[in-house]
Amino acid sequence: MINLIYGIAGTFVLGVFAILFGLSVKGIDRKISARMQWRIGPPLRQPFRDVRKLLLKDNVLPDNAVPWIYNAAPIICLASLITILLFIPIGSIPAVLGSSGDIIVVLYLLIVPSIAIIVGGFSSGSPFASVGAQREMVLLISYELPLSMIIFTFAWAYSVLYPGIPALSFSTFEKYPIWNQFSPIGMFGVGIFLIIALLVTTAEMAKIPFDIPEAETEIAEGVFVEYSGRNFALFYLADAVKIVVLSAIIIAIFFPYNLSPWLSAYITLPHWLWYVVDVLFFMLKVVVLSIIAVTFLRTALARLKVDQIVRIYWFHLFIAGVAAMILIALDTMGVL
Amino acid sequence: MNDDPTFIIPVGPVHPALKEPIQLVLTVDGERIVGVDVKCSQVHRGIEWLGMNRNNPIQSIYLSERVCGICNVCHPYCMVMAVEEAAGIEVPERADYIRTIVAELERIHSHLLWAGVAAHEIGFDTVFHYTWALREEIMDTIEYVTGNRVTKAIMMIGGVRRDITTERAERIKKATAYYLENFQKIADIFLHDKSIKMRTRNVGILTKEDALKLCAVGPVARASGVPKDVRQDAPYGAYAELDMKAITPDMYNGEIVGDVYDRIIVRLLEVKQSVELINAALDNMPSGEIVAEKNLVKLLAMLKRADGEGIGRVEAPRGEDIHYVRLEKGKEPFMSWKIRAPTYNNVLPWIPMLLGGEIADVPIVAASTDPCMSCLNRVTVVDESRNREFALTKEMMHEMSIRKTRRLMRND
Numbered sequence: 001m002i003n004l005i006y007g008i009a010g011t012f013v014l015g016v017f018a019i020l021f022g023l024s025v026k027g028i029d030r031k032i033s034a035r036m037q038w039r040i041g042p043p044l045r046q047p048f049r050d051v052r053k054l055l056l057k058d059n060v061l062p063d064n065a066v067p068w069i070y071n072a073a074p075i076i077c078l079a080s081l082i083t084i085l086l087f088i089p090i091g092s093i094p095a096v097l098g099s100s101g102d103i104i105v106v107l108y109l110l111i112v113p114s115i116a117i118i119v120g121g122f123s124s125g126s127p128f129a130s131v132g133a134q135r136e137m138v139l140l141i142s143y144e145l146p147l148s149m150i151i152f153t154f155a156w157a158y159s160v161l162y163p164g165i166p167a168l169s170f171s172t173f174e175k176y177p178i179w180n181q182f183s184p185i186g187m188f189g190v191g192i193f194l195i196i197a198l199l200v201t202t203a204e205m206a207k208i209p210f211d212i213p214e215a216e217t218e219i220a221e222g223v224f225v226e227y228s229g230r231n232f233a234l235f236y237l238a239d240a241v242k243i244v245v246l247s248a249i250i251i252a253i254f255f256p257y258n259l260s261p262w263l264s265a266y267i268t269l270p271h272w273l274w275y276v277v278d279v280l281f282f283m284l285k286v287v288v289l290s291i292i293a294v295t296f297l298r299t300a301l302a303r304l305k306v307d308q309i310v311r312i313y314w315f316h317l318f319i320a321g322v323a324a325m326i327l328i329a330l331d332t333m334g335v336l
Numbered sequence: 337m338n339d340d341p342t343f344i345i346p347v348g349p350v351h352p353a354l355k356e357p358i359q360l361v362l363t364v365d366g367e368r369i370v371g372v373d374v375k376c377s378q379v380h381r382g383i384e385w386l387g388m389n390r391n392n393p394i395q396s397i398y399l400s401e402r403v404c405g406i407c408n409v410c411h412p413y414c415m416v417m418a419v420e421e422a423a424g425i426e427v428p429e430r431a432d433y434i435r436t437i438v439a440e441l442e443r444i445h446s447h448l449l450w451a452g453v454a455a456h457e458i459g460f461d462t463v464f465h466y467t468w469a470l471r472e473e474i475m476d477t478i479e480y481v482t483g484n485r486v487t488k489a490i491m492m493i494g495g496v497r498r499d500i501t502t503e504r505a506e507r508i509k510k511a512t513a514y515y516l517e518n519f520q521k522i523a524d525i526f527l528h529d530k531s532i533k534m535r536t537r538n539v540g541i542l543t544k545e546d547a548l549k550l551c552a553v554g555p556v557a558r559a560s561g562v563p564k565d566v567r568q569d570a571p572y573g574a575y576a577e578l579d580m581k582a583i584t585p586d587m588y589n590g591e592i593v594g595d596v597y598d599r600i601i602v603r604l605l606e607v608k609q610s611v612e613l614i615n616a617a618l619d620n621m622p623s624g625e626i627v628a629e630k631n632l633v634k635l636l637a638m639l640k641r642a643d644g645e646g647i648g649r650v651e652a653p654r655g656e657d658i659h660y661v662r663l664e665k666g667k668e669p670f671m672s673w674k675i676r677a678p679t680y681n682n683v684l685p686w687i688p689m690l691l692g693g694e695i696a697d698v699p700i701v702a703a704s705t706d707p708c709m710s711c712l713n714r715v716t717v718v719d720e721s722r723n724r725e726f727a728l729t730k731e732m733m734h735e736m737s738i739r740k741t742r743r744l745m746r747n748d
Contacts, residue, residue, distance in 0.1 A: 208460075302529075303460070
């Protein structure tokens with residue numbers, strides 16, 4: 001019973017936190033990008049205003065849409081993203097629903113938002129949305145392979161190094177940070193994986209250079225072309241939550257460090273304040289990661305074409321991933 | 337199940353990739369384009385009708401500036417050349433130089449504007465903002481020299497309305513120095529950025545044969561290796577004295593592919609060429625009158641007495657612009673006025689450029705010809721009895737052309 005109440009309260013708090021924080025990250029992203037483009041840019045609270053305005057607008061249902069799928073897609077998209085957050089530790093607060101195989105659950109849940117967008121696109125009955133949905137599918141297939149490669153290489157390394165503990169769990173990653181397990185050669189492999197993970201984040205966010213499902217000038221916002229009002233606001237929120245979720249996953253895998261163990265030697269603070277410090281540090285990490293993975297790339301590059309993106313993920317990143325995998329495997333087995 | 341895997345995507349009449357209304361009906365198989373149909377005539381404004389019925393010739397100069405928001409020197413330039421030929425007016429030499437300088441200022445502004453739009457079409461908004469920020473210098477110069485930022489209102493039948501004084505010449509010199517200084521920066525962004533190259537190399541190829549067959553004009557034809565430029569082939573204004581040569585992409589890297597990348601090369605080199613032409617024109621500008629007839633009432637009376645026809649040809653930033661004007665004795669408005677804007681020729685090449693390409697190529701390929709729909713749009717045919725538009729067949733068009741030619745010939 002207490003677990004249930006904890007779960008419900010945790011979901012609610014995390015959902016509100018992720019939405020508010022995600023919108024702020026979006027504001028920071030827009031401001032920095034604008035400054036890089038010699039513009040002034042909108043104020044940081046602009047995403048909040050956008051959402052408020054969208055919520056005031058009418059929800060238009062196209063004539064040849066399938067209403068229940070069309071209306072359900074944005075809700076599924078946002079809900080699945082918030083669900084993912086329940087499995088990821090935030091700062092020094094352990095995950096609400098953490099257990100031994102949570103990484104597998106997260107891997108599967110990560111597909112759900114994309115599927116919701118695809119289904120929503122197809123159900124809106126517009127040729128632009130159909131093209132966008134097809135492109136989202138291609139994108140999903142492209143980045144899944146490098147992403148699973150990262151997770152399963154690390155899980156295998158843990159299962160070899162620490163037999164008997166749940167390797168596919170974020171708590172293991174937290175207890176034994178990945179960078180401390182290897183010699184410099186293995187760490188080089190981890191570095192390659194970090195770059196791949198950042199590129200997967202950009203694709204998962206569907207931002208330039210990988211924003212083909214939306215591609216404003218080509219297919220007029222693609223999958224979202226028919227969405228408006230409350231439904232579009234939900235997609236907008238999902239987009240904001242997504243960057244928090246994806247950054248949180250990268251943080252949980254690559255940077256599960258907290259400030260409290262380091263600082264508590266020097267400063268004494270009440271117990272609850274350490275949680276706040278760690279959460280703030282976590283938020284800083286999210287902002288930095290989102291600036292690297294989203295803001296810099298989308299400002300510095302042009303939109304690529306579908307075939308070019310597939311080639312990048314299946315060819316270039318796959319080869320890089322295999323190389324990293326071999327380095328880590330050699331290091332783990334003690335060959336080097 | 338439907339066996340046919342293709343479906344139709346309508347791009348336009350209103351679409352973010354198109355800045356003006358035109359409709360492209362694409363038949364696509366997945367991402368690949370297997371069929372293209374262009375439907376023009378979405379923005380007919382009846383400009384020629386106004387020139388032939390409502391306006392006197394001087395009013396028509398300002399009307400012709402509004403044919404196109406960007407080519408607002410080429411169209412009036414072209415029109416006044418046609419009227420001068422029809423009425424036999426001699427233009428003072430200094431006016432020719434001023435017209436040339438203003439036309440080249442406009443080319444710089446138009447090409448930079450195009451470069452920004454093209455970058456936006458491939459999703460590179462940063463470059464879009466950079467090029468438009470660089471373009472501000474030329475806009476300020478144009479405002480200083482002509483008194484207007486966009487619609488310059490400098491042309492007059494028989495000359496120009498405003499002189500380029502010493503301080504205006506200095507302002508232009510400052511701007512040309514600025515562009516020579518920054519040219520390398522712009523060229524670096526557009527010609528050496530990897531992601532721009534990935535999106536434009538081997539995309540939207542127009543072969544030399546197709547370019548000749550479809551009568552492509554301007555940078556589109558030149559990028560396909562057709563060294564065609566009115567400034568070189570039939571020099572007007574001061575171009576004959578300025579040593580002007582058509583630019584083809586092989587001048588830059590020794591090869592001609594005819595793709596979007598080559599069109600970028602041609603336009604960028606033309607910006608540099610325009611800067612050099614302006615500097616040369618400023619240095620060689622003769623002194624003297626700037627307009628043949630200062631008294632406008634007298635000019636109008638002269639035009640009313642005139643009888644004859646004239647053709648003006650000007651190399652607009654988008655290609656060859658042609659105006660045909662026929663004056664009739666005793667009638668103030670033009671008896672006939674026909675505008676052929678460069679986009680008219682550059683829309684048909686879209687079909688060979690797009691066939692076999694991908695949906696993702698449509699915006700940049702369409703933008704690469706620098707289309708200007710409302711300039712091209714000269715006619716809308718409406719069947720009044722059924723109150724809807726319909727298409728004309730080739731035979732009907734032919735017969736109508738014969739009728740119109742007969743009507744114009746009767747005066748000879």
